[in-house]
Amino acid sequence: MSELKTEFLCDVAAYADWSETIDVGVTPHGSRQIIYIKGGTFEGPRIKGGVLPGGGDWFIRRTDQVVELDVRAALRTDDNHLIYCCLKGINEMPSDVALRVISGEPVNSSDYYFRVTPVLETGSKKYDWLNRIVTVGIGNLTPAGVTYRVYTVL
DSSP, X not given: OOOOOEEEEEEEEEEEOGGGOEEEEEETTEEEEEEEEEEEEEEOSSOEEEXXXXXXXXXXXXXXXXXXXXXXEEXXXXXXXXXXXXXXEEEEOOHHHXXXXXXXXOOOGGGSEEEEEEEEEOOOSTTGGGGGOEEEEEEEEETTEEEEEEEEEO
């Protein structure tokens, strides 16, 4: 069996206003909250552009305090092609790290576990290759929102 290999795809920065988080409340699955994406950027060797406003993360904080992400976003390349992104992930953050993030302190992503699996979809002929790849990424919360370093699984 082959070893798992990856190749850098892109860095993503999505901007959000944490003060505008919608608290749906405790549901049978956990504490549901929603945060909307205000915009952002993405850039890699083969692809570059902006994260469009209007997407968001419909996340669940489970009873074990692990956060399950459910992000939906639209991307527009710098040459005007649209890409849909559906991202699932896990964020497990110790309470002391969470307090540092909440206070606006920059926190290194190695201080907590934040991994994502973006799925990309497009009707663009130029970027059709995105429809046939599996990606994984490392997330990092920032005062302005979130960043992801995304890799293609080869």
